[in-house]
Amino acid sequence: MRNFGSDKLSALNAKFEAQKIAFGPIAFQAVRVMRKLGILQMVEESRKEGIEVSSIAKKLKLSNYGVQVLLDAGLSIGVVRQVNNKFLLTKTGYFILNDPLTIANMDFTHDVNYLGFFHLEESIKNGQAEGLKVFGNWKTVYEALSSLPEQVQESWFQFDHYYSDIVFPLALPIIFQDNPKRILDVGGNTGKFSIKCAEFNPDAKITILDLPGQLNVAYQNIGKHGFADRIDGFAIDLLDAKKPFPKGADVVWMSQFLDCFSEEEIAHLLRRSFDALNDQGALYINETFWDNQKYEASTYSLNMTSLYFSCIANGNSRMYHSEDMKRLVEAAGFSIAEEFTDLGVSHTILKCKKK
Numbered sequence: 001m002r003n004f005g006s007d008k009l010s011a012l013n014a015k016f017e018a019q020k021i022a023f024g025p026i027a028f029q030a031v032r033v034m035r036k037l038g039i040l041q042m043v044e045e046s047r048k049e050g051i052e053v054s055s056i057a058k059k060l061k062l063s064n065y066g067v068q069v070l071l072d073a074g075l076s077i078g079v080v081r082q083v084n085n086k087f088l089l090t091k092t093g094y095f096i097l098n099d100p101l102t103i104a105n106m107d108f109t110h111d112v113n114y115l116g117f118f119h120l121e122e123s124i125k126n127g128q129a130e131g132l133k134v135f136g137n138w139k140t141v142y143e144a145l146s147s148l149p150e151q152v153q154e155s156w157f158q159f160d161h162y163y164s165d166i167v168f169p170l171a172l173p174i175i176f177q178d179n180p181k182r183i184l185d186v187g188g189n190t191g192k193f194s195i196k197c198a199e200f201n202p203d204a205k206i207t208i209l210d211l212p213g214q215l216n217v218a219y220q221n222i223g224k225h226g227f228a229d230r231i232d233g234f235a236i237d238l239l240d241a242k243k244p245f246p247k248g249a250d251v252v253w254m255s256q257f258l259d260c261f262s263e264e265e266i267a268h269l270l271r272r273s274f275d276a277l278n279d280q281g282a283l284y285i286n287e288t289f290w291d292n293q294k295y296e297a298s299t300y301s302l303n304m305t306s307l308y309f310s311c312i313a314n315g316n317s318r319m320y321h322s323e324d325m326k327r328l329v330e331a332a333g334f335s336i337a338e339e340f341t342d343l344g345v346s347h348t349i350l351k352c353k354k355k
C-alpha cells in the first residue's frame with residue numbers, strides 16, 4: 001500500500017503555491033540569469049551591509065532597469081531580501097550560488113531540459129522522448145550524448161557525476177566484500193567506476209558494457225590511468241535483448257543505469273545479467289529510488305528527474321519506486337540478499353543473488 005503527501009495547506013497558501021507553479025519557468029530563468037550575470041555574487045559580497053541596484057548596475061555594466069526588475073522578482077522568489085533600499089542574500093540565495101547539488105540540478109534543467117520540455121505533452125502521449133528533437137534526430141539521449149553541444153554535454157555529465165562521485169567510494173567495500181575477480185560494469189559510461197575498482201583491488205578485471213561513443217571516452221580515461229591491461233570495453237546496444245553479456249562474471253554492477261529503461265527492458269537486462277553471472281556471483285543495483293529518501297527535497301528532485309527520462313532521455317523510463325525494482329529483480333530469478341540504504345546523496349544498493 002503506497003501513501004505519500006498531504007493536503008494541509010490553507011486555501012490561501014495553496015493558491016500561492018499554485019501561482020509559484022504558474023510562473024515557475026519565469027522564476028527559474030530570473031534566478032539563473034541573476035546567478036549568471038554576477039548579480040547574486042555582488043549581493044553576497046555585500047554581506048550584512050547590503051547593496052543598492054545602482055552599484056550593481058554600474059559594476060556589471062547593466063541598466064538600473066535590468067538589475068532592478070530581476071532583484072524585485074528575486075524578492076518574491078525568496079533569493080534576496082531588502083532592507084532600506086539595499087539588497088541582501090537569503091539562505092535560499094546562498095544555496096543557489098554556492099551549493100554544488102543545486103548548481104548541478106539547475107544547469108541540467110537549463111542546458112539539457114529547458115527547451116525540450118515544450119514537448120512534454122507529446123512525449124507523454126507518444127511514449128517517445130520528443131524533447132530530444134531540439135538537439136537533433138535521435139531516439140535516445142544515450143546515442144546522442146557524444147554529439148550534443150558542448151555545454152549540454154558538460155551539464156549532463158556534471159549532473160550524472162555529481163551523484164555518482166559521492167556514492168562510488170561507498171560502493172567499493174560493498175561490492176568487493178566477496179573478493180570478486182571478474183566484474184561487468186554495465187552502462188559504465190566514461191569508465192569512472194571501473195577505474196576506481198582497478199585502483200581499489202589489484203586483482204580485479206573489469207569489462208565496461210556501453211555504446212561505442214561512450215566507450216571511446218572510457219578508453220582514453222583508462223589509458224591515462226594505466227589500466228588498459230585490466231579494464232576493457234564491450235560495445236553493445238543493451239536494448240537488443242538477443243545480445244548476451246560476456247559470461248563468467250563474479251559481479252555485475254549496474255549504477256544509475258536501470259532508470260534508463262522501461263520495466264520490460266529491465267526484465268531483459270536482469271535476465272541477461274543472471275546468465276552472465278557465476279552461480280556464487282552477485283548483481284549489485286545502485287539506484288535512487290524515490291520512496292527511499294530521507295528528505296522531501298530528494299524525492300522532489302527524483303520525481304522531476306523522471307520527467308527528464310520521459311521527455312529527453314528515452315520516453316519510457318524513470319526513477320523507480322523500490323518495490324517496483326524488487327518485483328522485477330525477483331521475477332528475473334534473483335533474491336535480494338542485502339540492501340544498503342542512505343548512501344551518498346540519495347542512493348540504495350541492492351545486492352541480488354541467484355535463487
Ligand SMILES: C[S@@+](CC[C@H](N)C(=O)[O-])C[C@H]1O[C@@H](n2cnc3c(N)ncnc32)[C@H](O)[C@@H]1O
Nearest residue numbers: 142164187188189210211236237238239255256
Ligand atoms: C545515467 S548513465 C550512468 C553511468 C554510470 N554507470 C554512473 O553510475 O554514473 C547510463 C549509461 O548507460 C548507457 N546506456 C544507456 N542506454 C544504453 C544502450 N541502449 N546500450 C548501451 N549502453 C546504454 C549510457 O551510454 C550511459 O553510459
